[in-house]
Amino acid sequence: MDADFWKQRWVEGQIGFHRDEVHPDLLAYGEDLTDGAGVLVPLCGKSLDLLWLAERVPTVGVELSEIAVRQLFTEHGLKPEIESFGPITRYRSGQLVVLQGDLFEVTTEHLPFPVDRCWDRAALVALDPARRPRYAARLPALLRAPWRILLNAFTYDPDVMDGPPHSVPEVEVRALYAPAVVDVLDERDELTERFAQRGHTWWRTQVYRIEHAP
Ligand SMILES: C[S@@+](CC[C@H](N)C(=O)[O-])C[C@H]1O[C@@H](n2cnc3c(N)ncnc32)[C@H](O)[C@@H]1O
Numbered sequence: 001m002d003a004d005f006w007k008q009r010w011v012e013g014q015i016g017f018h019r020d021e022v023h024p025d026l027l028a029y030g031e032d033l034t035d036g037a038g039v040l041v042p043l044c045g046k047s048l049d050l051l052w053l054a055e056r057v058p059t060v061g062v063e064l065s066e067i068a069v070r071q072l073f074t075e076h077g078l079k080p081e082i083e084s085f086g087p088i089t090r091y092r093s094g095q096l097v098v099l100q101g102d103l104f105e106v107t108t109e110h111l112p113f114p115v116d117r118c119w120d121r122a123a124l125v126a127l128d129p130a131r132r133p134r135y136a137a138r139l140p141a142l143l144r145a146p147w148r149i150l151l152n153a154f155t156y157d158p159d160v161m162d163g164p165p166h167s168v169p170e171v172e173v174r175a176l177y178a179p180a181v182v183d184v185l186d187e188r189d190e191l192t193e194r195f196a197q198r199g200h201t202w203w204r205t206q207v208y209r210i211e212h213a214p
Contacts, residue, residue: 003064003102010065016194017122017165018045022052025152025207026119029185032150032209033057038115040142042103042135043123046072054096058113061098062106069100085110104134108142115142118149124173125153125165132168136176140212149177149210154190156203173208183209 009015026033026049033039034056044050044061046068053059063069069091073080080091080098088101088110099110118139127135139149156167174182184206191203 007065007067010067015045015068017126019048022048023121023152025150025186026052026121029150029207029209030056032148033117033119036116036148037144038111038113039117039119040111040115040139041119042139043120043126044068044098045122046075047121049119049121050096050098051076053119054094057117058095058115059097060111060113060115061096062103063098063100064102066100069098072098104138106142111142114144116144116147118143118147120149120151120153122152122165124151124176125163125168127164127166129166132172132176140180143212146212146214148212149180149208151208151210152205153208154203154205156195156200160199170206170208173206173210177210179213181211181213183211185209 033053038058038060039053041050041059041061044063050059050061073091073093078093080093083090087105088099090110091098091100092112097112099106124132124135140147151173153168153173155169158167170184186207188205190205191200195203
């Protein structure tokens with residue numbers, strides 16, 4: 001999916017992926033993210049996870065849609081400082097920074113502090129198969145070693161729908177991040193009403209810890 005697809009979804013308010021609560025896997029495994037220098041949240045939308053993280057550790061989200069970024073700050077009564085760096089606009093309020101622009105145009109120079117942890121919820125699975133290798137190579141390029149990524153992903157019968165969100169099997173996660181050390185922290189059945197209505201009969205969620213291999 002290209003940038004226009006996502007920007008249009010925000011224009012039309014088609015944001016079924018957004019949750020009005022902090023993600024339960026972040027609450028369960030957040031200590032894996034708050035023990036470092038800073039957290040990167042790629043493809044962050046206006047997730048409440050950003051606020052939870054920024055209360056604990058410097059946090060940088062990256063989001064394409066200006067609508068999403070503005071909603072994030074206004075809905076929480078925050079008045080960010082805003083600076084432009086070419087294609088990237090940087091919003092900052094305390095420990096929370098959001099880089100508005102294309103993740104693939106973000107460099108370490110846009111980061112106001114080092115990040116060595118990453119929370120991927122609905123980011124890898126939002127990308128077409130062809131873009132995933134570039135994405136999985138991009139994250140380690142932005143993260144300071146030794147880094148750690150916590151990934152929430154899922155699998156479903158790909159014959160039922162094309163995505164996004166996409167089904168990303170464990171074998172692909174391992175291949176994308178090789179030679180990193182990949183652990184499955186949790187795997188569970190999680191068919192929601194939203195996807196049952198779209199014809200799915202099963203849905204498996206996985207939580208991975210992916211760690212830099214020295
Ligand atoms: C499925 S949503 C997930 C949002 C968020 N992670 C959450 O949990 O609510 C994917 C988000 O990624 C953004 N996005 C898509 N491609 C992007 C890119 N190349 N760079 C930055 N953001 C992107 C979209 O605008 C959208 O808000």
